[in-house]
Amino acid sequence: MSGRRARSRARGRVAPGAILAAILALACAEEVSAGLDRGPYLHQTTATSTIVVWRTADDSTGEVRFGTAPELLDGSVVSGVVGRQHEVKLSGLQPATRYYYAVISDGAMVAGGDAKHYVDTAPPTGERAKIRAWVLGDSGTGNQNQANVRDAMLTHVGRDRPSLLLHMGDMAYSNGTNAEFTDKFFAPYREILRNTTVWPALGNHEGSSADSATQTGPYYTAYVLPSAGEAGGLASGTEAYYSFDYGNVHFIVLDSHESPREPDGAMLQWMAIDLATTSAEWVIAYWHHPPYTKGTHDSDTETQHIEMRENALPILEAGGVDLVLGGHSHIYERSYLVDGGYETPTTDAGILSMIDGRADGDGPYVKPPGGLGHLGALYVVAGHGGATVGSLPQHPLMYFAEAQHGSCILDVHQNRLTLINIRDDGEVSDHVTLIKGQGIEIFAPNGGEALTVGGVAEIGWATVGPIAEVGLDYSIDDGLTWMPIADAVPNTGVYPWLVPPVDTAKGLVRVKAVSDPTIYDESNASFVVEGGVEIGAIDFGAEWSYHDQGVDLGDAWRMPGYDFKEWPSGPAQLGYGEGDEATAILDADPNYPSAYFLRTFDVDQEIVGATLEVLHDDGAAVWLNGQLVASVNADDLAYDAWASAQSDDNAVAVFDLALAPNPLVMGTNVIGVMVKQVSGDSSDLSFDLKLTLIAPAVEPETTGGETEGGEGTTAGGGSSGTASGGSTGASSATGTAGDDGGGCACRSREGGERLGLGIGASLLVLLRRRRRRVRA
Amino acid sequence: MTRALLTLALAFSVIAPAAAHPRLADQEDALDRAITAAPGDPELRLRRARIRRERGDHRGAAADLEAARRAAPEDRRMDLERARLRADAGDPAGAEEALAPALAGPLSAGERGEAHELRARLRLGRGDPEGARADLTAAIEARPTPERYLLRGRIDEAAGELDAAARGYREGLDHLGGAVVLELALIRVERERGHLALAIARIDALIRRAPVAADLRLERAAILAAAGDREGAEAELGRALQEIDGVLERRPSALHALTRARILAALGRRAEARTIAAAIEREHPKLPQAAALIAELAVDGGGR
Incomplete structure (x- = not known):
């Protein structure tokens, strides 16, 4: 690239510096934005590298410090050149990992060093990770429309920010000058670009000040794009068009404005080879001038649109492209599943499927595996990011068109692709899904919802292929761990989920095919579950009645109304053999297999969940009003059965009880516990228990709620509306009687809940400490 | 003209004009207002x-160019744009005529490169x-691009100037840092002129980087x-x-087929x-590959 930019590039790995003290000092410093003209922003983020770019008002030195925690930036790369624009490549990074960074110019930190400046490296190429991209076009007006579109996106996604910004071009009206780039692209998106890697396509307005042939002008100066296959794909030899891999997606970005568009030209020849050498599961292509549009431009009459349609599409569709994005025309348009619509003017002959493509409507579009082509692709025009919108009569290939400002969020997960249109007023006006082969799509909850403990949230999904039963799980930690909701329910597409007593901003649900658990889907993004009011019902050390006489009491002992007034009682911990018991019970020789513990507690308001902590040695089973709600090391509940496994001393098992069906009643409730020995010669038995009840949160005065981090509010979004989850907002304990008035606070689920440990209970076993003594 | 040159000429001839589009978009609206305020601004x-021109409004474009030429008769960019307009309108002779004054006067390096490239295409066409x-050599001197080296x-x-072709492709790769279209062209030329060790080294380097290398293994x-x-x-x-x-099996497509x-x-x-090629052509009649x-197989004929 001859003589192009007055900017500095620093590449290569720098040995990690032991500069913790200095870093900590920097991390604590105020961000020095004075002198920072642009950025920092990110380019070419791959699984192992990224490029941090920033521009200062005057010439300066540059350095990036980075690490996996904002207070521990123990890596450093120095930009070897003095200049205004710095482009520093961080290499040797771990895939799918968050790195925090700080930007240093002339020895002073000008940005970063805090939790807000980070980059998430890409998943390994080919891996079926969750991918979220912001699709934006024709945004660079600098006006309120642009800001509204941005804010609507931020509000919708909440904490689940997109990793990629796919810009369709026209990001700096009217001529793509340096000042326009600074004011209309880098300034309004500053807080997004510091975390979200931008992958732009050249628009005609940038084109008026840029020269693709020479890669000069403000567009090519601002952006650091791959030309030698640096981010996957094959080398194009130019930044005007390029490709990159991200997880299981191969992105192809073309220049429809200035580069020659002939089938035999360098760009389309490169694209054909690039397509032939990718094995990515998904192929997504974009450029500025869409092949199909009737917005403020007409793809039947304008040269660039026609040539891209007639010349690029036949190659792309033969290469199995799945989604083609564009801008230029100031409108949102979304096609049916189409193929082969190359003619001018375009007719509806290319429509493969006349359904709406919505999981909660006619169903997703499906691309069957196999075949030589004509499997179809979706075409989306996203030119509605800020410039004045308009429309012509609807394009024959478009299912949906709307001349209102907005932008799109693209989510790819495994063999499922979803795109939603978020209008500038926050409404999701369109959504579409494409599934390859057999698959599942969850459409509720799908990110952004605020669910309430004890509320019923509707889990909604659609399936493609013969799936008779599905299993449902939920996660409270962004998918690191999963807990069962239901193991196998009929594939009806809907399940009323009683939201368990958890408090999380990282909630997800998962739906999987019982017959093949590799077929599954998760919520696109996380939802909030706001905790109810915790009420202590039984504390550790509470008084319990017990029966330790080696008698089989059958089932009656744990049922409401059972008379245990004559049983002895004492405070926990109860048991024998360790010396830490507050109440010693009979230590028979040989041991009896089981001992019984009973007590009552009162409930005076609606209860929707509970947390149970059981100190057990060895096994234990717990009943509430006769309903088994938890067990550990107690596979066989017969009196004379031994514990199914030996526990560590004083192990504590924690159960989150969804209470579905809810066994609790208003007034007096009975809790019964059977504690089991592992064998006749075990040396000890221990029992204690803590029960915390969860009451619903109090109705807030206003709807909606703030997400953590304060960078946007949840709006009950998701791709298809808000799951019903009852009230939102902060809870406050009232301690007054509930208003259900029916004598039972039960909320029952449909579909025949199975009893036993599977009753919405999740188990965490906290193992402790002392070595077990075995009687000789 | 040889058949190869004729094919080349057709492949790189100037694109046919688009139909006129009567409607103005916002960008043009803004310019209308600006021109009303400053009608003499070239x-x-x-x-x-x-x-x-891009909208196919050739008459309107010509009127604007004429007004611009009157306001700034020495500005050669007007000639370049006039050449583009003539080319788009299907008048290659008029386009080439307009390029002469454009290239005789001052232009930026980018514009000069574009003017030479346009004239190269026009000359190929005739x-x-x-x-x-x-012209392409001059365009490359002004600004090198994959397109110009390839052409x-x-x-x-x-x-039949394989040595010159190899030299040119290599020069392009040196300038552009590895454009795959030039790399493959160079490998093919190196093979044809018997520089097999060079060709093997280059194709092996490409194979190492490509996720799917079957196409490259063919070469x-x-x-x-x-x-x-x-x-x-x-x-x-066999490996291919x-x-x-x-x-x-994993991700079928017509290109892979x-x-x-x-x-x-x-x-x-x-x-x-x-059989496969015919099936693909039936399914993808617009796919040049x-x-x-099909043409290649028909020319060679025979076979099992």
Whole structure:
């Protein structure tokens, strides 16, 4: 690239510096934005590298410090050149990992060093990770429309920010000058670009000040794009068009404005080879001038649109492209599943499927595996990011068109692709899904919802292929761990989920095919579950009645109304053999297999969940009003059965009880516990228990709620509306009687809940400490 | 003109004009307002002329250019835009005529490169590859692009000037840092002129970087065959076939199927190749790669 930019590039790995003290000092410093003209922003983020770019008002030195925690930036790369624009490549990074960074110019930190400046490296190429991209076009007006579109996106996604910004071009009206780039692209998106890697396509307005042939002008100066296959794909030899891999997606970005568009030209020849050498599961292509549009431009009459349609599409569709994005025309348009619509003017002959493509409507579009082509692709025009919108009569290939400002969020997960249109007023006006082969799509909850403990949230999904039963799980930690909701329910597409007593901003649900658990889907993004009011019902050390006489009491002992007034009682911990018991019970020789513990507690308001902590040695089973709600090391509940496994001393098992069906009643409730020995010669038995009840949160005065981090509010979004989850907002304990008035606070689920440990209970076993003594 | 040159000329001839579009978009609206305020501003006229041309409004574009020329008679950019307009309007002679004053006067390096490239295409279209080559060399000197190197190299190849073609492709790769279209062209030329070790080294480097290398292995097999290593070539084709079959199982596409057809043809299984190619052409009648393979198989004829 001859003589192009007055900017500095620093590449290569720098040995990690032991500069913790200095870093900590920097991390604590105020961000020095004075002198920072642009950025920092990110380019070419791959699984192992990224490029941090920033521009200062005057010439300066540059350095990036980075690490996996904002207070521990123990890596450093120095930009070897003095200049205004710095482009520093961080290499040797771990895939799918968050790195925090700080930007240093002339020895002073000008940005970063805090939790807000980070980059998430890409998943390994080919891996079926969750991918979220912001699709934006024709945004660079600098006006309120642009800001509204941005804010609507931020509000919708909440904490689940997109990793990629796919810009369709026209990001700096009217001529793509340096000042326009600074004011209309880098300034309004500053807080997004510091975390979200931008992958732009050249628009005609940038084109008026840029020269693709020479890669000069403000567009090519601002952006650091791959030309030698640096981010996957094959080398194009130019930044005007390029490709990159991200997880299981191969992105192809073309220049429809200035580069020659002939089938035999360098760009389309490169694209054909690039397509032939990718094995990515998904192929997504974009450029500025869409092949199909009737917005403020007409793809039947304008040269660039026609040539891209007639010349690029036949190659792309033969290469199995799945989604083609564009801008230029100031409108949102979304096609049916189409193929082969190359003619001018375009007719509806290319429509493969006349359904709406919505999981909660006619169903997703499906691309069957196999075949030589004509499997179809979706075409989306996203030119509605800020410039004045308009429309012509609807394009024959478009299912949906709307001349209102907005932008799109693209989510790819495994063999499922979803795109939603978020209008500038926050409404999701369109959504579409494409599934390859057999698959599942969850459409509720799908990110952004605020669910309430004890509320019923509707889990909604659609399936493609013969799936008779599905299993449902939920996660409270962004998918690191999963807990069962239901193991196998009929594939009806809907399940009323009683939201368990958890408090999380990282909630997800998962739906999987019982017959093949590799077929599954998760919520696109996380939802909030706001905790109810915790009420202590039984504390550790509470008084319990017990029966330790080696008698089989059958089932009656744990049922409401059972008379245990004559049983002895004492405070926990109860048991024998360790010396830490507050109440010693009979230590028979040989041991009896089981001992019984009973007590009552009162409930005076609606209860929707509970947390149970059981100190057990060895096994234990717990009943509430006769309903088994938890067990550990107690596979066989017969009196004379031994514990199914030996526990560590004083192990504590924690159960989150969804209470579905809810066994609790208003007034007096009975809790019964059977504690089991592992064998006749075990040396000890221990029992204690803590029960915390969860009451619903109090109705807030206003709807909606703030997400953590304060960078946007949840709006009950998701791709298809808000799951019903009852009230939102902060809870406050009232301690007054509930208003259900029916004598039972039960909320029952449909579909025949199975009893036993599977009753919405999740188990965490906290193992402790002392070595077990075995009687000789 | 030889058949190769004729093909080249057709391939790179100037694109036919689009139909006129009567409606103005916001960008043009803004320019209308600006021009109303400053009717004599040649810059505004030039910008609107370009927009109007892209919209197919050739008459409006010509009027703007004429007004711009009157306001700034020495500005050669007006001539360049007039040349683009004539070319878009299907008047190559008029376009070439307009380029003469453009190239005789001051232009930026980018504009000069574009003017030379445009004239090269026009010259190719009227069967003047030598003139086109000279223009492309000048365009490359102004600003190098993959497109210009590729076009000039093809002219050299069509003229049988393989050494010049190789030199040009190599120069492009040096300037542009590894454009794959130039790399593959260079490998093919190196094979054709017998520089097989060079060709193998370059194709191996590409194979190492490509997630799916079946297409590239085809070229490698051709190089081995050219070196007389029939066994090696067959083995390479076997690897290519195995790889593409795996890809077709995981992620079938017509392009990958075409690669399979080419591998089969290279293995001598031409009837199978023809069947696949014909099926792809039926499904994708607009796919140039399918048509090219069909034509190639038809020319060679025979086979199992």
